């Protein structure tokens with residue numbers, strides 16, 4: 482009997498920022514390169530990401546419900562649902578309802594709890610939204626917080642120093658106790674290395690390290706979560722996928738330094754996208 486390949490599809494719940502290489506503007510090409518169909522559910526439209534001194538922001542919350550209602554009429558099945566930047570508590574609640582409606586036994590939900598960086602939550606993030614994000618996490622199979630977000634999710638004090646493995650383990654266990662079976666805590670600085678702490682419920686934790694190159698750039702978290710999401714629906718083993726994502730981002734950063742891309746403009750992933758398989 483011959484096996485017939487079935488292409489997978491993912492609902493991508495995220496904003497679209499016209500400039501600065503983040504959210505849907507990087508998710509769509511990266512996930513498409515991994516041969517997965519992208520179905521965007523847009524949360525807001527920005528002229529550029531919020532890291533610039535000025536931006537136009539159009540909240541799409543009110544449009545999301547009729548948009549989803551139409552998808553329901555089409556009877557679409559998703560192999561994956563991936564969520565990113567969410568702009569309000571109301572939006573987080575809409576996303577929760579979306580997942581409850583669309584999650585079937587074979588649907589993998591990846592939640593990137595985009596809430597902050599460098600020990601601080603983003604200006605748009607209220608305490609209420611952090612609490613709503615914790616509730617959303619109950620629906621995740623996989624989550625990809627950075628260190629700041631892992632601290633928020635577990636009520637752990639953030640610090641810039643060296644993180645003890647036992648503290649990372651405690652945070653990873655607390656996160657998996659909230660719902661997801663798999664977690665990768667990203668962006669842990671270990672001297673000249675950047676580490677990703679991987680924990681799958683019931684398994685030994687693993688660490689994937691890459692050389693720290695230059696300063697952190699916007700959109701790299703979105704590229705990371707995109708590779709994890711596409712690989713998850715394609716059946717790639719979790720730690721292999723983390724390795725792939727971390728190596729690809731290193732190549733993107735190296736190229737961005739070579740081409741003098743301003744840090745705020747993210748990474749010129751376009752130059753190395755052909756290496757992603």
Ligand code: PXL
Nearest residue numbers: 496503504530531532566700
């Ligand atoms: O990359 C995360 C992100 C997504 N969307 C918007 C952002 C950011 C980070 O700053 O501003 C609009």
